[in-house]
Amino acid sequence: MCGLAGLLRPTADLDAARLDALAGAMGDALEHRGPDDRGVWFDDAAGVALAHRRLSILDLSPLGHQPMASEDHRYVVVYNGEIYNFAELREVLVALGHVFRGHSDTEVLLAAVMEWGVEDAVSRCNGMFAIALWDRHERCLWLARDRVGKKPLYYGWAGGTFVFGSELKALWRHPAFDNGVDPDALALLLRFDYIPAPHAIHADTFKLLPGSLLRIDAATVADGPRAHDPHRDQRRYWEPRERMRAALAQPFNGDVLEAENRLDDLLRDAVSLRMVADVPVGVFLSGGTDSSIVTALMQAQSRHPVRTFTIGFERSHHDEAHLAREVAEHLHTQHTELYVSGADALGVVPTLPAMFDEPFADASQVPTALVARLARTAVTVALSGDGGDELFFGYKRYERALRNWRWHSRVPGFLRQALAGSAKTHGEASRTGGFAALAAEMGARGIGDVYRQRVMRWRDPEAVVPGAKLPAIFYDQPDPLHGVGTPADAMMLADFSVYLPEDLLCKVDRTSMAVSLEARAPLLDWRVAEFAWSLPLDFKRHPSGNKHLLKRVLRRYLPDSMVDRGKRGFGAPVSDWLKGDLREWAAALLDPARLRAEGHLDADAVDALWQQFLGGERKWHTHLWNVLMFQAWHEHWQSQRSAVRAI
Incomplete structure (x- = not known):
């Protein structure tokens, strides 16, 4: 690395x-x-x-x-x-x-x-x-x-x-x-x-x-x-779309047990290849399906206890360290667990602009940076579980989008167009739910349009960035698979093509490399991806729970009680931060006079959301976080450029 x-x-x-x-x-x-x-x-x-x-x-x-x-x-x-x-x-x-x-x-x-x-x-x-x-x-x-x-x-x-x-x-x-x-x-x-x-x-x-x-x-x-x-x-x-279309054209035709055996073999080999190093190797363990299966397959192929690393949060509903601890104890890994306070997490925030160098606003960057720092105290390489959700139908938002697509398809066309025509007038209000959110989806041409509503923050960013014209990206396609596969396949492809590399993998790369740690993702071996794309949807989306086939493989290594449990994700309490310890920092970056002087954002639009947030509107913390990450980055970039010009 x-x-x-x-x-x-x-x-x-x-x-x-x-x-x-x-x-x-x-x-x-x-x-x-x-x-x-x-x-x-x-x-x-x-x-x-x-x-x-x-x-x-x-x-x-x-x-x-x-x-x-x-x-x-x-x-x-x-x-x-x-x-x-x-x-x-x-x-x-x-x-x-x-x-x-x-x-x-x-x-x-x-x-x-x-x-x-x-x-x-x-x-x-x-x-x-x-x-x-x-x-x-x-x-x-x-x-x-x-x-x-x-x-x-x-x-x-x-x-x-x-x-x-x-x-x-x-x-x-x-x-x-x-x-x-x-x-x-x-x-x-x-x-x-x-x-x-x-x-x-x-x-x-x-x-x-x-x-x-x-x-x-x-x-x-x-x-x-x-x-x-x-x-x-x-x-x-x-090209992922071409490869997924090819996989769907030649689907896996065995039963679920044969698929389980094949996936187990592929994952074992993918993990084994990523354990090769002339330096110490460990794994990030959160206790969820993806990191647990990577840890289990590492331990199954190691002669020594695998090094596992978990971050816990003091007095937080985001804390899931106990789940990871249970997995580590069952697999007999050499487990390292560190509980951090809110102050520890907030201490990372000022370092984010230098760490990412381009504005980046997935707030889980904070705990990811903390677990990378922890792992680097003992290893130089760490494996992660990234990719399981995008390949095996792991996100709850997939279910919500499919539900909404079914509902919208039952609404007469003339009524859908009428409702969709009013969506633009609602602007950012469609983020808060209710009629505005419904109207924003009514003009959907396909599952891609419905799903985009599930992954967007600002609904009309052109209105707040002077002179901007939104470029079309993969998420803007009404049918990402161009008529092949199911709507579920299309959503997973969109995430694999955009969200995975530009958010998740970017986050892991920057936070790990900031401490000179190499992160490896065996679930994203291209052979695993193409096999997953060839599977029938009911091997992933199942009445017993999503990521069905992945969990069947995991049951070979962990008891059912450690497999059949929900997971909330690697989040951060941004709303609490902005109303508490980060309020003064945020207010300075969002100061209307400052925004007007810099000229990159509409000061009145941003200030309106800031005031509504302080007044109790719970949804605006995500809108504000990406504005703050830009503002903090801009300040850092300006200082860096000044230093170079001075040389």
Whole structure:
């Protein structure tokens, strides 16, 4: 696990010393992602430089140092992540005549690119990764991201220079990166609590989509951002909708016991691959289905007690540490439990802008940061249970959306259109329920439109962000599966494509890497995902409870009493914070005079919600939290840019 950064100039107008210093500064901004080693490579004649910060996980020797050149010296790579099937690929490549000096997966990746080319090589990799690779012969830069989007990769233009990095803080270190706030991206933040790829908070700046490749030729860099369209230029080598449609076209045709056996085998292998490391490995354990099954499969394949980590909350209804403790005791893991106070949680809040570098407003970022910090005291790698809900129908909101879709389909068309026509006049009131919420869904063209109402925050963010025009994203499609599968499949696909990489995996990556901890998610092995997509819906959605097949596998390792219990999720009491200890902090950030001076948000609209919230409207804390996360981020970004300009 590492951090990468770099730049490509349209002309070779910077000398070696300047290229080295620029790339080195960008890479050093990511020291938390890789505190163990530092490397810079540049070619001043080509105007390209690559920087790397290493967190040593495999092959701790200098033979794993990056940037790394291929055996034939054609390619140079910086790479963040892990290729779990590297040993298998290495065997194939040795048989084809490749010789290896060390034991790192980076060296295997380069040999694979030499043998099969970039796209075919990446398609053969089972792992999580972000890759930047310079091709000396073609004079082009390749960027690549793993199938699901576990590892981040930003890119954009700093003046006339193409820049890229694992986090925005690397791009900020380039003195010409003066890209301001993109109002369209800000509107997306208010709508969803995060900014979906390929969009980013800055103008002329983008995220690489999961499962995508981007080729940038040195000759085209001078054309600048206006000549590059991320939707056109980013090429998907693995596209979830295509893969789900293919899986549904060839469904699993065995009975539920055969499916249970198959899933158990797949998960065992996925967990086993992610236990491979030359450093200590543990697991986040919440006591829910997903983390429990990962823990159980780890312990079943370990000769020693697995290290498990849980956060508990003092005097809080959010506390579920006792559930994790029961699982740990049954499996005989080496369990670490830490109870934190409200003050401990609130102490994380000021660090969030620096931790995430892009405004991000899922409040469960706070407990996730705390459990990552706890795990890092004992291990360098931690497995997580992310992905179970999106693959096995785990969210209660799926049921609510299906119920509403059934109700709406019974309403005559003319009445639905009439009600839908009034929805715009209700604005944010549709968030609070009642007639306004009903009217907002009445114009639904398909399950996608109904489900979007379940995952949005601000209903009309364009009204509060001056000059914004909401970009269309995957959630805006009325039928995400284009006529294939069931409405339930379509909702799970939408979450897998957007919410999972842009919220959940972003949250885990930033909080874990902030403390130099590598997080791995075996449930998101692409083989598990494609198998889950091939299953009939009643193997997931079942009268006895959702995530049916996953729970059948878990019963092999835990008693029914530890499987059949509800779970509230990894939340945070934001409403209490904003009315209590964070009230003064929030009031300063939301001050109308300040908002007017900055010009990014409609001060009157924001202040109206703030006053209504203080007056007792319970729903507005989520609206306010994403505004506050933007405001806190904006303050941090301004201070960071001032520091760079002063150098």
